[in-house]
Amino acid sequence: MSPMKQFYDLVVIGAGPAGSAAAIHGVAAGHDVLLLESGELGRDKTCGDGLTPRAIHELAKLGLAHTLTSHYANHGLKLHGYGGSVTAPWPDSAYGRVGSAMPRTRFDELLARTAAERGATLMTSATAHSPVVTDGRLTEFTVEERQIRAKWVIVADGVRSTFGKALGRKWHQGEVYGIAARSYVDSPRSTEPWMHSHVELRDAAGTLQPGYGWVFPLGDGRLNLGCGALSTTARPAKLNTKKLLTHYTDTLREEWGLGQPQAVASALLPMGGAVSNVAGENWLIIGDAAAGVNPLNGEGIDYGLEMADLAVNLLGSGDDLRSAWPALLREQYGEAFLLARTAARLLTYPKFLPAVGPLALRGPVGAALMPAAARLMANLVTDEDRDLMARLWRTGGHAVSLARRGSPLWS
Ligand SMILES: Cc1cc2nc3c(=O)[nH]c(=O)nc-3n(C[C@H](O)[C@H](O)[C@H](O)COP(=O)(O)OP(=O)(O)OC[C@H]3O[C@@H](n4cnc5c(N)ncnc54)[C@H](O)[C@@H]3O)c2cc1C
Structure with a gap:
């Protein structure tokens, strides 16, 4: 770890998957990057540790997919319940057909070390706090009693998002x-x-x-x-x-x-983008802090990695982050997340699962339907997919977006 300077092009707060990926992309884009982490390298994070092909696809962009899949690879999901079981292999899509899993102590350390090896300054046991905001611009904040300034700040401080909250980030728990x-x-x-x-x-x-x-x-x-x-x-x-x-x-x-x-x-x-105030003039929020978790399968690592890439690309665009970041998130994930949030809400009704479960998991209907449902749950539909299921999913997404126009969604 190198000593900390007072000014950086880009400071990333939090070295979970989202923050470390942002630091890696930031260095690749030519920025001078400081990556701050409250904990030590190898800190634990409560998680299922599962990685879908969508996450592996994103890790490939960081040059890390093989490290994961050579250690352990999976082929899909097996769903059980209501007297039945259905096997749903990962579908053939642009994301590939391989998933993986790795304990977060190892996974997060791998990403943070990669960021440091590629040129980011990594500081652990270093908590960022006390942001000073003037006219929407984050002018400075404190780390280890030192004032740090940056051209841009990416906040990836996880579910509690203490730093994000100090910047005005609000989580809407009326949503699922x-x-x-x-x-x-x-x-x-x-x-x-x-x-x-x-x-x-x-x-x-x-x-x-x-x-x-x-x-x-x-x-x-x-x-x-x-x-x-x-x-x-x-x-x-x-x-x-x-x-x-x-x-x-x-x-x-x-x-x-x-x-x-x-x-x-x-x-x-936190799920489905149910947060608001996710950007200011020179800062933006990604990962769990931005509720980047798929409500239908609880997957958040992938969305953190994806948001990191999107965020770093946006920094160089010259666009006004205050409007451009929430608009980009809505464009990328809005329809899928709103649809997933609506479907997930159904699951909170006590009578829903007992009515649908036996049909979905037993017999020929389940065998035919569930692999498609598993594909939708893991959001493995790309814009290029033209099959019936993909088209129904997109139509559902448009309809729900219109019906739930007022719902909090990175608003
Ligand atoms: C029980 C459970 C199971 C899950 N299972 C899965 C799964 O199987 N697959 C999946 O994809 N997702 C799963 N998720 C979701 C996944 O864990 C999160 O979406 C993911 O960790 C988000 O990454 P992140 O980088 O945004 O945040 P985090 O991983 O939480 O990282 C945030 C980092 O910021 C640091 N930090 C916080 N504040 C500061 C500060 N002020 N200064 C410096 N550092 C700071 C923290 O120490 C932490 O290291 C699960 C979640 C839970 C709770």
């Missing part, structure tokens, strides 16, 4: 958000090349919970095992995710040869 817990569990099946999702999630009393459980093999003797639920302020998920996780683990112990859960932790997931 996630609560989830994860653990690491030893298993002889850790190299199995499928991600598993249990959409019929019951607590110890047998009551159906509005969420799903996951088993993501990590290829290193362990599984990331977790469960989560969708919530809104109107219909808050009333569940203890850690307790539910204990029960869920017990139900899978024999099938997966599970050891005891380690490092059990829970966290919130």
